[in-house]
Amino acid sequence: MNLNRHPELVDRLAASYALGTLRGGARRRFEQLARQDASIRAPALLWQERFAAMTELQRADMPSANVWKRIQNEIEATRPTRGVAASEPARQGIASWWRGAALAGAFATVAAVGVSVSVLRAQPEVSYVAVLSDDKATASLLVTVDPKHNTMTIKRVGGYQVAADKSLQLWALPEAGGPRSLAVLGTDGVARISTAQSSIRQMPVLAVSLEPKGGVQGAPTGPVLFKGALLQAP
Numbered sequence: 621m622n623l624n625r626h627p628e629l630v631d632r633l634a635a636s637y638a639l640g641t642l643r644g645g646a647r648r649r650f651e652q653l654a655r656q657d658a659s660i661r662a663p664a665l666l667w668q669e670r671f672a673a674m675t676e677l678q679r680a681d682m683p684s685a686n687v688w689k690r691i692q693n694e695i696e697a698t699r700p701t702r703g704v705a706a707s708e709p710a711r712q713g714i715a716s717w718w719r720g721a722a723l724a725g726a727f728a729t730v731a732a733v734g735v736s737v738s739v740l741r742a743q744p745e746v747s748y749v750a751v752l753s754d755d756k757a758t759a760s761l762l763v764t765v766d767p768k769h770n771t772m773t774i775k776r777v778g779g780y781q782v783a784a785d786k787s788l789q790l791w792a793l794p795e796a797g798g799p800r801s802l803a804v805l806g807t808d809g810v811a812r813i814s815t816a817q818s819s820i821r822q823m824p825v826l827a828v829s830l831e832p833k834g835g836v837q838g839a840p841t842g843p844v845l846f847k848g849a850l851l852q853a854p
Contacts, residue, residue: 623653623657623660630659630660630663631663633646633650634650634660634663634664634666634667635663635667637650637651637654637664637667638664638667638668639667650664655757656757658750658751658753658848658849658851659849659851661751661753661759662749662750662751662762662848662851662853663749663853665749665751665759665762665777666746666749666762666764666853669762669764669775745766745767745768745769746764746765746766746853747765747766747767747768747820747852747853748764748765748767748820748850748851748852748853749762749763749764749765749850749851749853750762750763750826750848750849750850750851751763751848752826752827752828752846752847752848753846753847753848754845754846758778759777759778760776760777760778760780760828760845760846761774761775761776761777761778761828761846762774762775762777763775763826763848763850764853765815765820765850767820770814770815770816771812771813771814771815772802772812772813772814772815773810773811773812774790774803774805774810774811774812774813775809775810775811776809776810780845782807782830784833785832785833786830786831786832786833786842787804787805787830787831787832787833787834787835788804788805788828788829788830788831788845789801789803789804789805789828789829789830789831789835789836789840790802790803790804790805790826790827790828791826791827791828791829791840792819792822792823792825792826793823793824793825793826793827793847794822794823794824795822795824798839799827799839799840800823801835801836801837802815802823802826804831804834804835805828820850823850824849824850825847825848825849825850826847826848826849826850827840827844827846827847828844828845828846828847829841829842829843829844829845830842830843830845
């Protein structure tokens with residue numbers, strides 16, 4: 621099956637892959653296709669970004685000392701003493717505790733689902749996405765475009781390190797005319813730049829070159845490290 625003819629299926633597979641529910645041979649096959657095809661790799665990275673954003677709203681809570689003490693007491697109460705099985709009250713106690721824990725887990729799951737829905741609703745309106753990869757198809761940058769807010773977000777997803785005297789510069793490669801500089805990327809993991817909605821259709825391909833510190837004017841002078849097509853998001 622040619623997945624490119626079924627964008628809705630690609631989107632569902634990408635979501636399952638990012639969530640971790642796509643397993644076994646299907647997962648390996650999807651990874652192989654994603655390495656070969658940027659139009660499949662892009663939605664997978666996009667869904668990973670969406671799910672990663674969910675954890676940012678979760679509050680880090682550590683169990684109190686009383687919780688650990690209660691667990692220890694329940695374990696001690698269920699241990700056989702001198703070959704004698706645990707007493708009925710102890711068994712009832714541990715069963716009650718596990719029921720309580722299961723109920724608490726159920727409430728936690730419902731709360732997590734609520735948070736997830738809220739996060740997805742709060743996500744930017746991503747209409748275009750590009751995965752910029754090297755000549756070995758290794759993804760290094762994920763670019764998403766939110767035309768509603770005229771924002772382009774560039775996130776590093778690879779481990780490429782830039783020397784102190786160099787900069788990465790992002791270029792748009794229009795169908796006609798020379799490259800157009802969009803931004804000089806800093807050392808932060810995420811960069812956001814303004815982009816007019818009318819100009820998005822004029823940048824079918826994006827590329828990143830290695831330039832002297834601070835970037836250059838006109839056209840790239842250094843090697844092009846990463847490039848990729850700007851595709852309409854599923």
